[in-house]
Amino acid sequence: MKVLNREILVRVLADAVLLSASYALALLTRLFVVFYVEKSQDISLVQGYVDIYLRSLPILLPLGIAVFALFGFYTKGRAYASRYKVLVVVQAVTLSFLLFGFLGFLLPQHVNPPRSVVFIAWAFALPLIILARLWSDFWKRLAIAEVITYERPKANSGKNVLVIGGAGYIGSALLPKLLERGYKVRLLDLLLYGKEPIQGVINHPHLEIIQADFRQVDKVVEAMQGMDTVVHLGGLVGDPACAVDENLTIEINLMATRMIAEVAKGFGISKFIFASTCSVYGASDQILDERSSLNPVSLYARSKIASERVLAMLADEQFAVVNLRFGTIYGLSGRTRFDLVVNLLTAKAVVDGKITVFGGDQWRPFVHVDDAALAVLKVIEAPVELVRNQIFNVGSNEQNMTLGQVGELIQRIIPSAELIDSGRDGDRRNYRVDFSKIRKTLDFEPQWTVEQGIRQVIGALQSGKVADYRDPIYSNVRYLTEEAASEIIKQYYTGWERELIERAHSTN
Numbered sequence: 001m002k003v004l005n006r007e008i009l010v011r012v013l014a015d016a017v018l019l020s021a022s023y024a025l026a027l028l029t030r031l032f033v034v035f036y037v038e039k040s041q042d043i044s045l046v047q048g049y050v051d052i053y054l055r056s057l058p059i060l061l062p063l064g065i066a067v068f069a070l071f072g073f074y075t076k077g078r079a080y081a082s083r084y085k086v087l088v089v090v091q092a093v094t095l096s097f098l099l100f101g102f103l104g105f106l107l108p109q110h111v112n113p114p115r116s117v118v119f120i121a122w123a124f125a126l127p128l129i130i131l132a133r134l135w136s137d138f139w140k141r142l143a144i145a146e147v148i149t150y151e152r153p154k155a156n157s158g159k160n161v162l163v164i165g166g167a168g169y170i171g172s173a174l175l176p177k178l179l180e181r182g183y184k185v186r187l188l189d190l191l192l193y194g195k196e197p198i199q200g201v202i203n204h205p206h207l208e209i210i211q212a213d214f215r216q217v218d219k220v221v222e223a224m225q226g227m228d229t230v231v232h233l234g235g236l237v238g239d240p241a242c243a244v245d246e247n248l249t250i251e252i253n254l255m256a257t258r259m260i261a262e263v264a265k266g267f268g269i270s271k272f273i274f275a276s277t278c279s280v281y282g283a284s285d286q287i288l289d290e291r292s293s294l295n296p297v298s299l300y301a302r303s304k305i306a307s308e309r310v311l312a313m314l315a316d317e318q319f320a321v322v323n324l325r326f327g328t329i330y331g332l333s334g335r336t337r338f339d340l341v342v343n344l345l346t347a348k349a350v351v352d353g354k355i356t357v358f359g360g361d362q363w364r365p366f367v368h369v370d371d372a373a374l375a376v377l378k379v380i381e382a383p384v385e386l387v388r389n390q391i392f393n394v395g396s397n398e399q400n401m402t403l404g405q406v407g408e409l410i411q412r413i414i415p416s417a418e419l420i421d422s423g424r425d426g427d428r429r430n431y432r433v434d435f436s437k438i439r440k441t442l443d444f445e446p447q448w449t450v451e452q453g454i455r456q457v458i459g460a461l462q463s464g465k466v467a468d469y470r471d472p473i474y475s476n477v478r479y480l481t482e483e484a485a486s487e488i489i490k491q492y493y494t495g496w497e498r499e500l501i502e503r504a505h506s507t508n
């Protein structure tokens with residue numbers, strides 16, 4: 001038997017009370033018959049029945065409870081827990097009274113109830129014990145229904161958006177769009193790449209900035225106050241950056257995502273939009289849609305798959321999770337990256353006169369950074385029923401291209417650049433993706449083509465807007481390894497813990 005906990009004790013007590021009550025009712029019924037039907041005048045019978053009752057209980061109760069326990073009443077045995085529970089209860093109650101009657105026959109000096117009393121007690125006990133079970137099941141269902149329909153605290157106008165990791169490549173394209181459309185935006189970001197990416201909106205009256213590490217639960221709680229929607233873009237991004245420190249990657253990309261989502265759910269956030277990646281498809285020769293099997297070839301992709309799954313477990317009717325699997329991004333934003341293939345090959349063509357392509361036959365789905373931000377906006381503005389607990393690939397079927405085709409396109413635009421096929425490097429990714437779902441469901445049509453993106457990047461390089469594409473600020477992995485960024489991420493958290501400990505000591 002399981003440890004006797006409070007719940008079991010209550011159930012045992014309830015059964016003991018019901019058995020005692022049934023037995024008392026049976027004796028009263030028998031007395032009624034003796035006095036009113038059989039017209040007996042022998043008043044001493046009352047005392048005799050009280051004696052029988054008091055002598056019977058120490059036998060009936062332990063016997064009944066022991067039989068109920070053997071039938072799994074208190075340990076929720078398999079038969080008892082099944083839908084045939086009523087049948088099990090009938091068997092247990094019947095066996096209890098049969099044994100009780102048999103004991104009366106064996107030990108007449110201790111307990112000798114009239115046989116009819118045993119039968120009547122059985123007839124009372126049966127419906128009482130069955131009804132008690134049905135009643136308790138009913139209450140349990142009622143309580144569960146209450147919990148399900150319980151409205152978590154509702155936030156405000158629907159126009160308050162928390163963007164986590166919003167000072168990066170996609171975030172810096174998203175913030176201006178949100179602000180232009182009248183949203184009140186709160187940004188939670190460590191500003192690993194500085195304030196430069198959000199310079200254009202930094203003084204906007206509807207932008208609030210919390211510079212902090214999103215692994216800090218108190219900062220996440222602070223940031224969550226009064227929000228309606230959360231967009232989680234933060235993380236260590238890209239295969240090489242994630243490979244630098246695997247534990248750190250899991251902590252930032254997976255564990256923090258779980259914590260943030262749990263806080264968001266507790267705060268009654270209605271939409272939680274998570275930035276995932278088409279890298280989850282890894283290597284495949286098929287055209288892949290949201291239902292295709294995943295085949296990640298890097299820790300980065302695995303951390304995204306694990307996050308999607310954790311979020312799916314937290315999602316419910318009130319907490320709508322939307323996973324956006326972005327294609328490979330290109331184009332300019334507040335924090336343009338030159339560690340992504342279209343931007344990098346274009347910069348090499350302009351600056352070095354060479355387009356060096358590795359793995360020319362590998363497919364990638366491309367999407368402009370502005371269109372990635374547009375997709376987030378579409379999800380924010382979509383009716384929740386359309387996007388609740390959905391995965392969307394973000395991109396367009398027309399922009400699936402091999403890396404070789406990208407090289408050829410750049411060379412067509414910059415004919416002076418030499419196209420070099422360098423065979424394969426270590427990157428095994430190869431995926432062609434179907435984007436019909438986002439187009440049909442959200443009417444999402446990218447505004448940019450790869451060619452327009454290439455021309456935009458060329459313009460930025462030629463005008464001097466991007467001084468040196470090799471600057472580590474433009475590359476996640478180089479910034480994390482060559483600059484102090486990695487140390488900032490590692491130290492920030494422990495530094496914060498240390499500060500807390502010091503504060504605790506100083507108040508003691």
Ligand SMILES: NC(=O)c1ccc[n+]([C@@H]2O[C@H](COP(=O)([O-])OP(=O)(O)OC[C@H]3O[C@@H](n4cnc5c(N)ncnc54)[C@H](O)[C@@H]3O)[C@@H](O)[C@H]2O)c1
Nearest residue numbers: 165167168169170189190192213214234235275277326329
């Ligand atoms: N760029 C792409 O091609 C691409 C493709 C698919 C998916 N994604 C996903 O989209 C999201 C955004 O990508 P991006 O290219 O804008 O990335 P990014 O590296 O440019 O931006 C990430 C942001 O997160 C912040 N950040 C990182 N760790 C933090 C921490 N511990 N606390 C607070 N802030 C922290 C950084 O300061 C930065 O502003 C990521 O989740 C990424 O996986 C990007």
